[in-house]
Amino acid sequence: MRVTVNRKAHFNAAHRLYNNEWTDARNASVFGKCANPNYHGHNYDLIVSVTGEINPDTGFVMDMKVLKKLIREDIEEQFDHKNLNEEVKEFKTLNPTAENISVVIWNKLRNKIDQNLDLSVTLYETPRNFVTYNGG
Amino acid sequence: MRVTVNRKAHFNAAHRLYNNEWTDARNASVFGKCANPNYHGHNYDLIVSVTGEINPDTGFVMDMKVLKKLIREDIEEQFDHKNLNEEVKEFKTLNPTAENISVVIWNKLRNKIDQNLDLSVTLYETPRNFVTYNGG
Amino acid sequence: MRVTVNRKAHFNAAHRLYNNEWTDARNASVFGKCANPNYHGHNYDLIVSVTGEINPDTGFVMDMKVLKKLIREDIEEQFDHKNLNEEVKEFKTLNPTAENISVVIWNKLRNKIDQNLDLSVTLYETPRNFVTYNGG
Amino acid sequence: MRVTVNRKAHFNAAHRLYNNEWTDARNASVFGKCANPNYHGHNYDLIVSVTGEINPDTGFVMDMKVLKKLIREDIEEQFDHKNLNEEVKEFKTLNPTAENISVVIWNKLRNKIDQNLDLSVTLYETPRNFVTYNGG
Amino acid sequence: MRVTVNRKAHFNAAHRLYNNEWTDARNASVFGKCANPNYHGHNYDLIVSVTGEINPDTGFVMDMKVLKKLIREDIEEQFDHKNLNEEVKEFKTLNPTAENISVVIWNKLRNKIDQNLDLSVTLYETPRNFVTYNGG
Amino acid sequence: MRVTVNRKAHFNAAHRLYNNEWTDARNASVFGKCANPNYHGHNYDLIVSVTGEINPDTGFVMDMKVLKKLIREDIEEQFDHKNLNEEVKEFKTLNPTAENISVVIWNKLRNKIDQNLDLSVTLYETPRNFVTYNGG
Numbered sequence: 134m135r136v137t138v139n140r141k142a143h144f145n146a147a148h149r150l151y152n153n154e155w156t157d158a159r160n161a162s163v164f165g166k167c168a169n170p171n172y173h174g175h176n177y178d179l180i181v182s183v184t185g186e187i188n189p190d191t192g193f194v195m196d197m198k199v200l201k202k203l204i205r206e207d208i209e210e211q212f213d214h215k216n217l218n219e220e221v222k223e224f225k226t227l228n229p230t231a232e233n234i235s236v237v238i239w240n241k242l243r244n245k246i247d248q249n250l251d252l253s254v255t256l257y258e259t260p261r262n263f264v265t266y267n268g269g
Numbered sequence: 270m271r272v273t274v275n276r277k278a279h280f281n282a283a284h285r286l287y288n289n290e291w292t293d294a295r296n297a298s299v300f301g302k303c304a305n306p307n308y309h310g311h312n313y314d315l316i317v318s319v320t321g322e323i324n325p326d327t328g329f330v331m332d333m334k335v336l337k338k339l340i341r342e343d344i345e346e347q348f349d350h351k352n353l354n355e356e357v358k359e360f361k362t363l364n365p366t367a368e369n370i371s372v373v374i375w376n377k378l379r380n381k382i383d384q385n386l387d388l389s390v391t392l393y394e395t396p397r398n399f400v401t402y403n404g405g
Numbered sequence: 406m407r408v409t410v411n412r413k414a415h416f417n418a419a420h421r422l423y424n425n426e427w428t429d430a431r432n433a434s435v436f437g438k439c440a441n442p443n444y445h446g447h448n449y450d451l452i453v454s455v456t457g458e459i460n461p462d463t464g465f466v467m468d469m470k471v472l473k474k475l476i477r478e479d480i481e482e483q484f485d486h487k488n489l490n491e492e493v494k495e496f497k498t499l500n501p502t503a504e505n506i507s508v509v510i511w512n513k514l515r516n517k518i519d520q521n522l523d524l525s526v527t528l529y530e531t532p533r534n535f536v537t538y539n540g541g
Numbered sequence: 542m543r544v545t546v547n548r549k550a551h552f553n554a555a556h557r558l559y560n561n562e563w564t565d566a567r568n569a570s571v572f573g574k575c576a577n578p579n580y581h582g583h584n585y586d587l588i589v590s591v592t593g594e595i596n597p598d599t600g601f602v603m604d605m606k607v608l609k610k611l612i613r614e615d616i617e618e619q620f621d622h623k624n625l626n627e628e629v630k631e632f633k634t635l636n637p638t639a640e641n642i643s644v645v646i647w648n649k650l651r652n653k654i655d656q657n658l659d660l661s662v663t664l665y666e667t668p669r670n671f672v673t674y675n676g677g
Numbered sequence: 678m679r680v681t682v683n684r685k686a687h688f689n690a691a692h693r694l695y696n697n698e699w700t701d702a703r704n705a706s707v708f709g710k711c712a713n714p715n716y717h718g719h720n721y722d723l724i725v726s727v728t729g730e731i732n733p734d735t736g737f738v739m740d741m742k743v744l745k746k747l748i749r750e751d752i753e754e755q756f757d758h759k760n761l762n763e764e765v766k767e768f769k770t771l772n773p774t775a776e777n778i779s780v781v782i783w784n785k786l787r788n789k790i791d792q793n794l795d796l797s798v799t800l801y802e803t804p805r806n807f808v809t810y811n812g813g
Numbered sequence: 814m815r816v817t818v819n820r821k822a823h824f825n826a827a828h829r830l831y832n833n834e835w836t837d838a839r840n841a842s843v844f845g846k847c848a849n850p851n852y853h854g855h856n857y858d859l860i861v862s863v864t865g866e867i868n869p870d871t872g873f874v875m876d877m878k879v880l881k882k883l884i885r886e887d888i889e890e891q892f893d894h895k896n897l898n899e900e901v902k903e904f905k906t907l908n909p910t911a912e913n914i915s916v917v918i919w920n921k922l923r924n925k926i927d928q929n930l931d932l933s934v935t936l937y938e939t940p941r942n943f944v945t946y947n948g949g
Contacts, residue, residue, distance in 0.1 A: 174854005192366035230600035304491005307488035328638035463911035502736035582718005774872035
């Protein structure tokens with residue numbers, strides 16, 4: 134009986150899309166207004182999904198209080214009200230697209246969560262653009 | 270051509286998290302305010318997902334009118350405006366966590382739905398906490 | 406330049422509709438399944454709206470950090486994961502309908518907020534049933 | 542590192558459920574009010590999901606500007622403010638159930654998107670009825 | 678203590694925008710794709726808002742069960758899965774814009790609801806286009 | 814018969830809260846993490862509400878196509894994917910709180926809309942923080 138439990142979180146951040154091995158002109162050409170050097174920003178919604186057996190004693194796959202605290206400390210407090218390009222070390226050299234942010238979040242959470250549990254993250258950059266990464 | 274059809278339903282219920290083989294102190298320690306002996310409650314949202322071939326005559330995987338009626342009679346009328354611990358027999362001895370509720374709902378629906386169709390249920394305890402069970 | 410600022414909060418609680426001057430039969434007749442003596446519950450969403458002049462120094466009608474803290478301490482911590490009838494003193498003798506809960510919340514907040522600011526509260530009992538009270 | 546990117550779109554359309562090899566009486570019996578010969582309609586929400594490797598230069602699985610334009614031209618402009626039965630050629634002989642619409646949309650998009658990328662479409666007929674098709 | 682109680686409902690319908698005193702060309706010019714003679718459609722969401730004193734015996738401004746039944750019988754059953762232009766008599770000669778639909782709904786409900794209660798209706802044609810009418 | 818018509822729009826932008834007549838220390842003290850000199854950002858949702866008589870020929874208070882174009886050109890194209898402090902001239906000396914942004918938007922739209930029509934704007938900075946300004 135494997136069940137997936139999901140916890141929704143959010144953070145508000147500034148970013149720009151930028152490959153720092155390219156010229157500004159090429160960045161502007163490929164990323165359009167998303168490459169604006171003055172940044173823009175989003176209310177990111179994050180869903181962290183953990184799949185595993187139900188513990189028969191607690192009825193939990195994973196204690197949501199623990200997962201909520203983990204997301205708050207390792208993701209929300211690191212990303213919220215930040216400039217992702219300037220203030221989150223993973224994006225010093227990695228373009229903060231929704232795809233790359235989801236991979237960074239997955240990597241930050243993966244070794245904090247029991248290896249018997251599968252992990253997936255879904256990141257909404259806007260209500261109309263969102264991505265999912267499960268380590269696969 | 271296998272398609273998944275999904276139907277959303279809801280019910281409002283009281284519950285508490287409680288393992289009746291534990292002392293009250295241990296319940297309070299593990300489940301925190303969710304163990305409140307006076308209960309709290311939720312607006313549960315339920316998504317029932319059924320996967321199978323499209324019937325070429327109707328264009329349906331399953332008639333949504335039938336699925337809607339099944340959910341209403343077997344789930345909503347059993348759970349809505351109830352105290353899950355006190356009034357739903359499955360939870361007399363089973364802790365009504367979202368995980369366990371999703372398994373109980375899946376079991377109640379599984380033998381009412383054609384065995385050629387796959388079944389999955391997603392249960393939202395709140396908009397930020399939700400679980401999925403597909404029998405796996 | 407009067408602007409309304411709104412802050413959304415939520416709490417999960419159990420309740421039943423019950424007039425304790427009536428017989429159980431009359432309560433059941435008037436309130437139907439909402440009178441269930443074992444309680445049911447809701448995820449309540451609360452919007453607190455404060456109207457006033459913009460402070461030219463801060464650009465704020467009211468500091469949202471202050472309003473957020475006020476709602477958390479005076480409403481969420483009092484109501485969340487509680488049984489409203491049994492554990493919130495205002496409802497010992499007052500039927501916890503959405504209408505009455507909104508009035509109780511308004512009264513609890515009114516004397517904590519500057520009298521030059523107008524106050525309104527909107528309470529969602531479910532996404533389809535909600536009420537607004539502005540002291541009028 | 543395979544990531545799924547999702548883009549939400551929408552269109553408003555009229556339709557009726559109707560198998561044109563059946564009598565009107567049988568259509569009415571099977572499809573109920575959905576068979577109304579004068580049509581009814583929906584605000585359809587569409588989520589197009591594309592799965593593949595992240596391009597290390599762009600950080601994209603697929604440029605969302607390209608996907609957005611493809612959905613607009615091939616789906617929204619073909620379906621929006623149309624009568625699906627009367628004005629979309631695929632439904633001249635195919636019953637426009639949500640299941641069949643999702644298959645038609647998937648087929649229209651499949652050969653416009655790189656074959657190394659997996660494709661799935663989710664179509665909301667209403668917020669409570671929705672379907673997913675991934676070509677499987 | 679005047680409180681507003683709100684009840685959300687919905688119906689799915691086809692319509693076209695059309696002034697039958699104008700030529701087809703002028704209708705097409707003014708209403709664009711909304712004048713499509715084959716119709717298009719929407720999932721309409723309706724919020725009915727009733728304002729009045731709280732009854733001290735029930736704690737209700739108006740019994741929501743009564744309001745829900747009134748909306749179902751007088752609005753949903755008249756409009757749902759219908760073609761508004763062809764099948765709702767008020768729109769035989771009145772253009773079914775969101776504005777006019779909201780006035781028609783308000784008029785249908787006004788004399789069914791106690792005159793001591795104020796009435797307002799909000800109609801969502803789409804999540805991005807909506808109107809409010811309060812008889813004023 | 815005065816009806817309010819509402820149109821929802823959105824833009825994604827970076828900002829920081831900052832009074833440029835204050836020291837950095839005072840800004841940090843008053844605005845907390847919102848004063849981050851590297852900026853953060855939001856998906857802003859905007860609802861523009863226009864109230865007036867229904868034109869009996871069109872059934873419109875105001876043609877939504879005109880309102881949509883006005884919002885797109887005067888608000889979305891000016892604010893979307895911008896840094897509000899650095900790139901929107903009104904905020905060179907005005908702190909871009911939600912309150913002040915709503916006033917700026919109202920002022921930009923007011924003289925583009927018929928003076929017989931009332932105007933109100935609601936701006937969501939996040940789903941939980943939003944403001945309304947009607948010129949009052």
